[in-house]
Every structure is written in C-alpha cells, then in structure tokens.
Amino acid sequence: MRLTIIGCSGSFPGPDSPASSYLLEAEGFRLLLDLGSGAIGALQRHAGLYDIDAVCLSHLHADHCLDLCAYYVARTFHPDGPRPRIPVYAPAGTASRMAQAYGLAEPPGMTEAFDFATLEPGTRQIGPFQVTTAHMNHPVETFGYRLEHGGRSIAYSADTGESAALIGLARQADLLLCEASLLDGPDLPANLHLTARQAAQHAARAGVGQLVLTHLVPWNDQVLTLAEASEVPLDGPVSLAASGRVIDLG
Numbered sequence: 343m344r345l346t347i348i349g350c351s352g353s354f355p356g357p358d359s360p361a362s363s364y365l366l367e368a369e370g371f372r373l374l375l376d377l378g379s380g381a382i383g384a385l386q387r388h389a390g391l392y393d394i395d396a397v398c399l400s401h402l403h404a405d406h407c408l409d410l411c412a413y414y415v416a417r418t419f420h421p422d423g424p425r426p427r428i429p430v431y432a433p434a435g436t437a438s439r440m441a442q443a444y445g446l447a448e449p450p451g452m453t454e455a456f457d458f459a460t461l462e463p464g465t466r467q468i469g470p471f472q473v474t475t476a477h478m479n480h481p482v483e484t485f486g487y488r489l490e491h492g493g494r495s496i497a498y499s500a501d502t503g504e505s506a507a508l509i510g511l512a513r514q515a516d517l518l519l520c521e522a523s524l525l526d527g528p529d530l531p532a533n534l535h536l537t538a539r540q541a542a543q544h545a546a547r548a549g550v551g552q553l554v555l556t557h558l559v560p561w562n563d564q565v566l567t568l569a570e571a572s573e574v575p576l577d578g579p580v581s582l583a584a585s586g587r588v589i590d591l592g
C-alpha cells in the first residue's frame with residue numbers, strides 16, 4: 343500500500359501545498375481521500391487525471407471537498423467525451439452540495455460524472471482496500487478513515503477535536519495521518535481541531551507505528567508543530583506531511 347500526499351495544507355492552500363488530499367494505491371487501484379482546494383493540479387504530478395478509481399470525502403468543508411468541482415469539469419468536458427462514472431463515498435447531502443457549489447441544476451447535478459454513495463460508520467470494501475469509517479469530533483458530519491490492505495493499515499483523522507473514536511480507528515495502525523491544526527496556547531477552541539501535542543497523544547494511545555502530522559495551517563510555524571508533537575513519548579517516528587511525499591508501506 344502506497345500513500346502519496348497530494349495536499350496537506352490546513353484550512354486553505356499554502357504556497358507549497360494544496361489543501362487536503364491523499365492518494366492511496368494498492369494492486370493498481372487508486373483511491374483519492376479528500377479533494378481539497380487545489381488538489382487536482384498537484385495530483386497530476388503523481389497520477390493520470392483519469393486513472394482514479396474511487397474518491398472518498400471526509401466532510402464537506404471546502405478545504406476537503408471543493409476540488410470535486412474541478413474534477414467534474416475534467417471528467418465531463420474532455421474533447422474525446424465524458425469519462426466513465428466513478429464512485430464518490432461521502433457524507434449525506436454531498437451530491438446536492440457539490441451541484442450547488444458549481445451552480446448545476448438537479449437532476450442531474452454531477453451524478454453523470456460521479457456515483458455518489460452515502461457513508462455510514464462501519465466497514466466496507468472499496469477495490470482492494472478494507473475501509474472503516476467513524477464519526478469524528480467536528481462541527482459538521484465528518485468521517486475518519488482506516489484503510490487496510492495486505493496486512494498494512496493507514497488511519498486518517500480528517501478534521502477533529504479530541505476523539506476516542508479516532509484512537510479506535512488508529513489502534514495499532516502502521517501509520518496515522520493526523521491533523522495538527524493548532525499549537526499550544528490559551529483559549530483553544532473545543533471540538534474543532536487538534537493541537538500537535540494532542541495529535542501525538544492520540545497516536546500514543548492508539549499505539550501506531552508512525553505519526554505523520556497533516557492539515558498544517560500556513561499561519562503556524564511548522565517547526566513548532568513538530569517540536570510540540572515530539573515532546574510526547576511515542577514508540578515510532580513523528581514527521582510532517584509535505585505535498586509530493588510518498589510513503590510506501592509495502
């Protein structure tokens with residue numbers, strides 16, 4: 343299973359990264375996890391635009407889903423004709439939200455380009471991946487993910503405040519891709535995002551093999567992000583996500 347970080351900038355794109363998007367590959371199957379602002383551009387450095395087999399969205403905040411509009415254009419208006427529909431697993435209401443975002447009448451909205459499937463907490467098979475989802479702690483319905491293949495596992499926090507469900511999803515995972523939107527400080531918002539230290543605490547409780555900090559907000563000093571996470575004792579390494587970084591779990 344191979345992870346390619348397409349975008350890891352938190353809340354809005356940064357100078358060196360689009361907003362959230364991750365490419366997971368196994369057995370030639372390509373799954374895109376989130377499609378935040380700008381992701382379709384950087385994706386083309388790592389995969390053919392039409393080589394994506396499925397899209398999974400964590401939630402409907404713009405920095406996690408809005409490039410589905412760009413991808414709709416790319417799949418629908420190619421000079422050689424529309425590309426085949428691909429599945430989009432996403433929270434309830436996604437088809438309408440995306441149609442509104444682009445100003446499309448419903449029907450059909452984007453349903454001729456994408457086969458929308460409403461996510462529920464639980465486990466399903468998507469291509470070669472066993473995919474488990476659980477509700478996170480965020481102001482809108484948000485799913486964290488665990489993807490497993492060939493005895494390897496990757497967990498993804500999406501956006502969340504402190505969450506026992508995230509620890510459950512990530513338990514003994516080889517890699518936890520965890521948001522670290524906040525730095526230590528007074529009066530931090532509750533039930534919204536994690537600090538880097540909280541991300542590391544979740545990783546420690548779950549016993550993950552390695553922690554990759556993501557959803558890195560451009561106004562933060564990421565040297566501090568890594569330093570604050572590194573103060574939490576962990577069995578495995580902790581590092582920062584970066585657009586273009588590839589992690590091969592074998």
Ligand SMILES: [Zn+2]
Pocket residue numbers: 401403480501
């Ligand atoms: Zn969010």
